[in-house]
Amino acid sequence: AQKPTIGRDDAGNAIVAWTQSDGLSTSLAVSRYIYSRDAGLSRWTDAGILDDAGSPNFPRIAVDPSGYAVVVWQKNSPNEVWAVACGALSDTWTSPVKVSAGLTGANDSPDVALDGQGRATAVWRRYDAGYSLWASSWDRTTPWDAGSWTPPVEIGVWDAGVTGFI
DSSP, X not given: OEEEEEEEOXXXXXXXXXXXXXXXXXXXXXXXXXXXSSTTOOEEOOOEEEEXXXXXXXXXXXXXXXXXXXXXXXXXXXXXXXXXXXXXXXXXXXXXXXXXXXXXXXXXXXXXXXXXXXXXXXXXXEESSSEEEEEEEEEOOSSGGGOEEOOOEEEEEBOTTSSXXX
């Protein structure tokens, strides 16, 4: 297991995502910790595979107070940013969605935040003849898996003469 990332809800439940390799290919795995106040009943679910194509890498997770979760990651073949979402206390994840859809160049270093209303924002770095910072948002609707990601928007441009995004 490599590059673990973890998120926790207000009830003490947690979700961890990581990459793993069998020597031939890399996959993105996930497991949920279900907390119980009854001694001995807290447990981890069996690991599930979220993605096993395109060399998934650098997963990041966000969990809201009620347990909804979003995982973003970078695929290395080619460099793209992908995401999935999961309902509270569920082991059912949405199908992977390419959040960096329509962008060329290298899209990498993703991160994600999720608020208490089920709105997620993913950000990542893009290189295409220069560095820039991009974002896309996801708004959970009812049911939770009917949400969709907005088209990516540029939110910052790297100026080589400045030590940071402007």
